[in-house]
Amino acid sequence: MPITPQNLAHHELIGLRVRVAKARCRSYKGFSGVVVDETRNTLVVEGLDGKRRRVMKKGCTFHFRLPTGCIVAVEGRVLVGRPEDRLTRRALRKW
Amino acid sequence: MVFADLCVAPQAFEEDVLRSLAERALVLGYGLLGFSLPLNEPDQSFEKAKRICSSLGLDASSRVDLAPESEAELRRLLNKVRRRFEIVAVCCKNASVARAACRDRRVDIVYFPRSEKPLFRGVEAAFAAEGETAYEVRVGELAKLEGEGLLGELWRVSIELGFACREDVPVLPTSFAFDEFGLRAPRDLIAFCTTVLGVDSRTAKYGISRYARDLVSKNRLKLSSRFVADGIWVVRSSCGH
Numbered sequence: 001m002p003i004t005p006q007n008l009a010h011h012e013l014i015g016l017r018v019r020v021a022k023a024r025c026r027s028y029k030g031f032s033g034v035v036v037d038e039t040r041n042t043l044v045v046e047g048l049d050g051k052r053r054r055v056m057k058k059g060c061t062f063h064f065r066l067p068t069g070c071i072v073a074v075e076g077r078v079l080v081g082r083p084e085d086r087l088t089r090r091a092l093r094k095w
Numbered sequence: 096m097v098f099a100d101l102c103v104a105p106q107a108f109e110e111d112v113l114r115s116l117a118e119r120a121l122v123l124g125y126g127l128l129g130f131s132l133p134l135n136e137p138d139q140s141f142e143k144a145k146r147i148c149s150s151l152g153l154d155a156s157s158r159v160d161l162a163p164e165s166e167a168e169l170r171r172l173l174n175k176v177r178r179r180f181e182i183v184a185v186c187c188k189n190a191s192v193a194r195a196a197c198r199d200r201r202v203d204i205v206y207f208p209r210s211e212k213p214l215f216r217g218v219e220a221a222f223a224a225e226g227e228t229a230y231e232v233r234v235g236e237l238a239k240l241e242g243e244g245l246l247g248e249l250w251r252v253s254i255e256l257g258f259a260c261r262e263d264v265p266v267l268p269t270s271f272a273f274d275e276f277g278l279r280a281p282r283d284l285i286a287f288c289t290t291v292l293g294v295d296s297r298t299a300k301y302g303i304s305r306y307a308r309d310l311v312s313k314n315r316l317k318l319s320s321r322f323v324a325d326g327i328w329v330v331r332s333s334c335g336h
Contacts, residue, residue, distance in 0.1 A: 005323045069333040075326035092324035095177060095201050095317060 005072045008064060009079065010087050013038055017065040018045055021073060024059035031055065040082045097126030098281035099307035101158060101182060101204070102233065102269035104131040108140035112274060113147045119275035121151055127308060129158040129182055129269075134172075156311045158182035166195040177201045181314045184231065190214055197222035203310055204267060206231035207255065209248060215255040220262035229306065230259040234279060234287050235271035253292050266294055267302040 003011045019032035031053060037044035042054045043062075057076035064072050078092065100120065105112050120128055130144050141157045148155040159180040163169040169185065169192055177183060184204035187193035196202045197219045205228055207214050215223075215230060223230065232252060240248055259266055268284035270277060279287075281303055288299040316322055321329045 005327065005329050009324070009327060063330055069331075070329060071331040072323070073328050073330045078324075078326040092327065093200065094324060 002068075003066055005066070005070060008066070008072055008074060009092060010089065012083060013043065013064070013079070018043070019063045019065075020045075020055055020060050021063045022061035023055075025056070028053075028055050028060060038083055041080060043079075096304050097308060098124055098303050099127035099129070099311070100125050100270050100272075100278070100281075100284075100303070101127075101129030101156070101267060101307050101310075102131055102184070102231065103128050103272045103278070105144075106273050108136070108143055110143070110147070113144050115275045116272070116278065117144075117148045117151050117153055119278050121153055123278060123280040125153065125281065127154040127156060127311060129156045129307075129311075131158045131160050131184075132180070134159060134161075134176065154311075156181045158184060160184045160186060162186040162188065163192055164188065166191055169195050169199070173199065173201045178318065181311055181318065187214055193219050194222065197228055198226060200226045202226070202228050203314065204229045204231045206233060207251075209244070210251065211247065213251050213254045213258075216258055217262070220258040220264050223259070223264045224262040227265070229265040229267040229302065229310070230255065231267045231269055232256070232288060232292065233271040234268050234284050235277050238287070249291065256288075256292050256294055260294065260298060265302050265306045266298050267307065268299055269303075 013035045014037065016035050018035050020028045020030065023029045031045060031047060033045040033047040035043055036046045036052065041057055043057060044052055044054050046052050057079045060076040062074050062076060064074060066072060081089065103116060105116060128148060130141060132141055145155040157180045159176050161172045161183065163172055182203050183201060184206060185196040185202050187196055187205055187207050193214045196205050205223065237248060256266060266288065268288050270279040270284060272278040284303055285296055285299040288294040289296045316328060323329060
């Protein structure tokens with residue numbers, strides 16, 4: 001199934017380009033790269049310099065670039081949970 | 096700091112009334128006005144108000160006040176209006192409506208008409224805090240009362256505000272003005288809430304400044320086509336979305 005803004009929160013994130021747009025921790029802010037791993041509460045992002053950083057999902061807002069070129073902002077709290085559990089999670093609220 | 100009065104209710108959406116209201120609001124230090132519109136008011140009325148406000152450098156927001164008699168009616172009205180107005184306020188006439196309105200995330204503001212006993216208590220406050228619903232204090236309405244009526248109302252409102260503050264429910268003082276003479280300055284609203292109703296000045300200030308602006312910007316995002324779901328929105332669309 002192709003990844004779209006509507007199914008992003010339920011989709012596999014590994015391989016997507018990401019930028020930390022907002023973060024409670026100042027050192028995370030502005031960090032960008034490719035998602036290489038994911039746990040329940042963190043994303044592992046490999047930066048352009050090849051360094052890997054583990055970023056907390058909660059408290060951050062991520063900008064994901066989809067393969068189609070579309071940039072989608074996602075609040076980290078929406079992504080909290082194991083990838084296999086997010087798949088079966090209920091649809092997100094429309095308001 | 097930009098202040099917001101989220102409840103002005105001009106009786107007629109005429110050019111001169113709206114212009115004098117907006118000019119007065121600007122002098123008083125407001126940056127955002129919430130125009131209370133009747134349900135059947137055509138969209139052109141708000142567009143006119145918005146045009147006048149923007150010509151003066153003010154921001155205008157559309158607001159609707161619902162007064163349902165039952166939970167079912169509240170839900171029906173919310174389904175109808177939520178995607179039409181930026182702010183949805185509910186007048187809670189009875190306990191069941193109060194509880195349902197505080198629980199429903201589509202409701203932004205709750206307020207209570209004159210009554211003998213408080214309808215906003217611990218349970219309602221907990222629901223409101225969870226759903227980020229604000230408790231509105233209509234200062235203009237309270238200031239018009241006299242004698243025993245005023246005492247009774249002040250007693251009821253201060254009890255309700257006590258519950259609201261205990262649960263960290265945002266308190267939103269509004270002037271509820273029909274014309275420019277009814278508008279009250281932000282510091283007057285804060286002073287009334289602090290000295291008469293016993294609200295912490297920081298809470299009152301937060302209500303008419305940051306909370307009000309955040310509420311409107313959040314709802315604007317939700318009403319825009321960029322909004323996907325709670326916590327997800329499109330920043331740059333180049334995928335035919």
